[in-house]
Amino acid sequence: xxxxxxxxxxxxxxxxxxxxxxxxxxxxxxxxxxxxxxxxxxxxxxxxxxxxxxxxxxxxxxxxxxxxxxxxxxxxxxxxxxxxxxxxxxxxxxxxxxxxxxxxxxxxxxxxxxxxxxxxxxxxxxxxxxxxxxxxxxxxxxxxxxxxxxxxxxxxxxxxxxxxxxxxxxxxxxxxxx
Numbered sequence: 001x002x003x004x005x006x007x008x009x010x011x012x013x014x015x016x017x018x019x020x021x022x023x024x025x026x027x028x029x030x031x032x033x034x035x036x037x038x039x040x041x042x043x044x045x046x047x048x049x050x051x052x053x054x055x056x057x058x059x060x061x062x063x064x065x066x067x068x069x070x071x072x073x074x075x076x077x078x079x080x081x082x083x084x085x086x087x088x089x090x091x092x093x094x095x096x097x098x099x100x101x102x103x104x105x106x107x108x109x110x111x112x113x114x115x116x117x118x119x120x121x122x123x124x125x126x127x128x129x130x131x132x133x134x135x136x137x138x139x140x141x142x143x144x145x146x147x148x149x150x151x152x153x154x155x156x157x158x159x160x161x162x163x164x165x166x167x168x169x170x171x172x173x174x175x176x177x178x
Contacts, residue, residue: 006057009053009057009061010057010060010061011061013053013057013058013061014061014062014064014065016049016061016082017061017062017065017066017067017082018065019084020082020083020084021082021083021084021085021086021110021111022082022083022086022089022090022108022109022110022111022123023067023070023080023081023082023089023108023109024080024081024082024089024090024093024105024107024108024120025070025073025074025078025079025080025105025106025107025108026078026079026080026081026093026097026103026104026105026106027076027077027078027079027103027104027106028052028077028078028079028102028103028104029076029077029102029104030102031100031102031103035100035102035103038096039096039100039103042092042095042096043081043089043092046083046088046089046091046092047083047084047085047088048081048082048083048088048089048092048093049081049082049083050079050080050081051079051080051081052077052078052079052080053078053079053080055074055075055076055078058074058078058080059071059074066109066111066112067109069109069112069114070107070108070109070114073106073107078106081093085128085129086110086123086129087123087124087126087127087128087129087132088128088129089108090108090120090121090123090124091123091124091128093105093120093124094120094121094124095124104117105117105120105121107119107120108120110123
């Protein structure tokens, strides 16, 4: 890479760090080409970008971003995984690490929160973002449904009272005509 390419790479990586939700740092010493291809395929299928980056260039790209806490993790043969869905990047990396001992989780960052390897594993245990959103929506809708029920109850009671008065008023008229 010449200087122009390095500047462009740092600028594009800094742009990615400005837009993404999570960055996972991994160490992949000794992976075969087939294993790396399998890893990239899994990452792509989950909507995760996986890139081997020079540590010095990645550190420069991290400067001034909310992920700058992971800069000390960039030592040795590292690769970065990032995505807009925080759970997807962590889950895919953890699943691959379980099946391949050469692929090691170093840590990562979720926004400004720096995570160690155990933090990334804990994040991977969460359900996908869409499931979390659906659960949250369900929690928010439940009180609204209860409020509607409470508000409708007095109106229903009034309707029954008026109905009873109407029947009571019609009853003497029916008795007189009958």
